[in-house]
Amino acid sequence: MPTDDTKPPAGTPPPRETPPPAPKPPVKPPDPLLAVVSCPAPDRLREVLPGRVSEPHFFAGEVTLTVAPDHLLEVCQFLRHDPACSFELLADLTGTDFPDEEKRFRVVYHLASLRNGQRLRLRTQVGQEESLPSVTPVWPGANWFEREAFDLLGIQFDGHPRLVRILMPDDWVGHPLRKDYPLPGYPEHHLRYRTADITRRSYVDISWKATGERAADIVKKYKGNVGAPESAPHVPMPVDDTNGQETGS
Amino acid sequence: MFRTQEMEINMGPQHPSTHGVLRLKLRLDGERVVDSWPVIGYLHRGIEKLSESKEFIKITPFTDRMDYVCAMSGNLAYLGAVEKLCGIKVPEKAAYIRVIMVELNRIASHLLWLGTHALDIGAMSIFLYGFREREMILDLFEAYCGARLTYNAFRISGVPADLPPGWKEECTGFLKLFRQRHREYEQILTANRIWLKRTKDVGYMDAEHCLALSVTGPVLRAAGVARDLRKDEPYAIYDQLDFDIPVDDGCDTYARYIVRMAEMLQSVHMVEQCLEKMPSEGPLMGMKGRRMKPRKDEEIYFAIEGPRGEQGVYLISDGTDRPYRCKFRNSSFANLQALAPMVQGGLVADVVAIIGTLDIVLGDSDR
Numbered sequence: 001m002p003t004d005d006t007k008p009p010a011g012t013p014p015p016r017e018t019p020p021p022a023p024k025p026p027v028k029p030p031d032p033l034l035a036v037v038s039c040p041a042p043d044r045l046r047e048v049l050p051g052r053v054s055e056p057h058f059f060a061g062e063v064t065l066t067v068a069p070d071h072l073l074e075v076c077q078f079l080r081h082d083p084a085c086s087f088e089l090l091a092d093l094t095g096t097d098f099p100d101e102e103k104r105f106r107v108v109y110h111l112a113s114l115r116n117g118q119r120l121r122l123r124t125q126v127g128q129e130e131s132l133p134s135v136t137p138v139w140p141g142a143n144w145f146e147r148e149a150f151d152l153l154g155i156q157f158d159g160h161p162r163l164v165r166i167l168m169p170d171d172w173v174g175h176p177l178r179k180d181y182p183l184p185g186y187p188e189h190h191l192r193y194r195t196a197d198i199t200r201r202s203y204v205d206i207s208w209k210a211t212g213e214r215a216a217d218i219v220k221k222y223k224g225n226v227g228a229p230e231s232a233p234h235v236p237m238p239v240d241d242t243n244g245q246e247t248g249s
Numbered sequence: 250m251f252r253t254q255e256m257e258i259n260m261g262p263q264h265p266s267t268h269g270v271l272r273l274k275l276r277l278d279g280e281r282v283v284d285s286w287p288v289i290g291y292l293h294r295g296i297e298k299l300s301e302s303k304e305f306i307k308i309t310p311f312t313d314r315m316d317y318v319c320a321m322s323g324n325l326a327y328l329g330a331v332e333k334l335c336g337i338k339v340p341e342k343a344a345y346i347r348v349i350m351v352e353l354n355r356i357a358s359h360l361l362w363l364g365t366h367a368l369d370i371g372a373m374s375i376f377l378y379g380f381r382e383r384e385m386i387l388d389l390f391e392a393y394c395g396a397r398l399t400y401n402a403f404r405i406s407g408v409p410a411d412l413p414p415g416w417k418e419e420c421t422g423f424l425k426l427f428r429q430r431h432r433e434y435e436q437i438l439t440a441n442r443i444w445l446k447r448t449k450d451v452g453y454m455d456a457e458h459c460l461a462l463s464v465t466g467p468v469l470r471a472a473g474v475a476r477d478l479r480k481d482e483p484y485a486i487y488d489q490l491d492f493d494i495p496v497d498d499g500c501d502t503y504a505r506y507i508v509r510m511a512e513m514l515q516s517v518h519m520v521e522q523c524l525e526k527m528p529s530e531g532p533l534m535g536m537k538g539r540r541m542k543p544r545k546d547e548e549i550y551f552a553i554e555g556p557r558g559e560q561g562v563y564l565i566s567d568g569t570d571r572p573y574r575c576k577f578r579n580s581s582f583a584n585l586q587a588l589a590p591m592v593q594g595g596l597v598a599d600v601v602a603i604i605g606t607l608d609i610v611l612g613d614s615d616r
Contacts, residue, residue, distance in 0.1 A: 060336070089463060091552065117481055145463075148582075
């Protein structure tokens with residue numbers, strides 16, 4: 001009679017189960033986008049102007065420093081003239097609207113150093129009613145970039161030689177790159193320019209698609225503000241349907 | 250009694266020499282320019298505002314419409330920025346095809362500059378010659394991507410198609426021909442007495458002022474600064490290519506002519522190397538699918554060396570597949586700032602030469 005050898009004899013304690021090794025958390029390779037890159041500017045700033053800028057933030061090989069508007073000009077002067085930094089070129093200056101934040105606009109300065117082959121991004125926050133010092137004394141090329149930021153976002157720069165609109169018409173109302181500015185624009189502005197009179201084609205029709213309002217309703221709604229469009233009724237362009245052939249005998 | 254009086258006139262926006270719709274308010278004392286005020290924005294189409302409402306993949310065609318003379322560079326700058334933001338790798342073969350297209354487009358852009366610049370100054374024939382060769386490049390582009398001006402030839406993470414059969418041979422033939430034609434242009438202009446008189450010491454701007462005014466590209470290189478992002482911050486496969494940066498220290502219109510002419514030959518050299526080194530097999534796209542997942546609340550700036558200078562794109566992501574902010578740093582916009590100091594004190598006739606030498610594209614500056 002075959003015996004079951006595998007069955008342990010009675011009385012022996014059951015073999016203690018070894019607990020399975022705790023699952024190791026999978027080791028993620030560090031994200032190459034977050035690698036720290038070497039840049040002398042943050043260290044130099046920490047040495048010479050302590051407490052003016054934040055700790056550097058690294059992403060995709062780029063260095064970002066945040067600075068308060070009060071220290072902006074001082075930091076820019078230093079970065080431009082210090083031999084270890086020597087950022088001769090202001091590659092770009094622009095702003096972004098964050099309407100939910102306390103200080104609404106984030107302004108960035110992209111600096112480049114030809115001598116050291118470095119790039120740096122300076123970042124600052126400014127509220128809607130506040131203003132930033134203009135960096136035109138440091139980089140005169142900031143002139144048009146600041147005009148653009150003023151034009152499209154409404155950021156004020158103190159000490160700018162002539163802060164006027166650059167891309168939009170001089171008498172435009174509003175700042176289009178703000179997040180609360182609607183993409184199709186404000187229909188009353190379209191009417192103000194009376195494009196319909198000039199081109200015989202109504203821009204209101206475009207915004208009607210976006211807003212769901214009929215062009216005629218919009219015209220009625222804004223009639224009080226901008227003059228009566230009835231005075232210039234829509235006249236369809238005469239269509240030449242003879243297809244180039246001579247008509248008549 | 251003769252009396253002189255300062256006079257304000259408008260040049261543009263429909264003046265043929267303003268290369269688009271640049272308007273220049275000039276204050277003149279006789280034939281001397283006392284002061285000037287460039288007015289731009291006639292081609293402002295709100296591309297940055299539009300981009301905020303589109304997916305990353307749908308913004309590429311807009312970049313064609315900005316610098317329409319060199320649309321490939323615009324594509325590459327934008328796509329490079331998206332790839333940098335999302336950490337996407339581009340396959341080697343695709344990178345080679347991109348560089349071939351961009352360098353050919355640089356030649357085409359410089360040819361258009363040469364033709365129109367010379368035509369403004371008064372040399373008619375070079376305009377016709379330049380457009381003859383540009384036509385051949387556009388034919389090559391048409392064979393590759395079907396379009397002749399607004400290419401939309403690249404995709405995020407690669408290119409959509411391999412070079413069509415026979416394209417390489419066509420391209421090699423063109424490059425060989427172009428080297429001969431390039432000598433013809435030089436024969437017509439480089440030692441031409443009228444050309445020298447119209448360009449020497451016109452529109453002088455030295456390196457210090459160029460850098461202060463954020464001027465980049467051939468204008469800066471003609472002031473003696475060897476700044477070229479293809480060497481300084483190599484992107485795509487430029488670190489595997491052998492090329493020089495043409496530099497001249499004349500700081501004037503003639504020096505810019507010399508630099509751009511030499512750049513065309515360098516581009517020819519680069520395309521030849523690319524055609525030779527390009528792997529014959531390999532993937533063309535580094536990514537499957539179309540959904541982008543960038544990291545939340547990050548920002549990047551990516552710049553390439555366009556034919557007019559540093560062409561940068563600044564992106565802020567909010568974690569979705571649309572950019573929160575998409576800013577194009579276009580070289581025409583920055584270089585146009587140099588116009589007012591360059592024309593000041595010069596003759597009205599030189600204003601035309603200076604607008605030409607800055608090589609501006611108004612679609613590029615107005616966005």
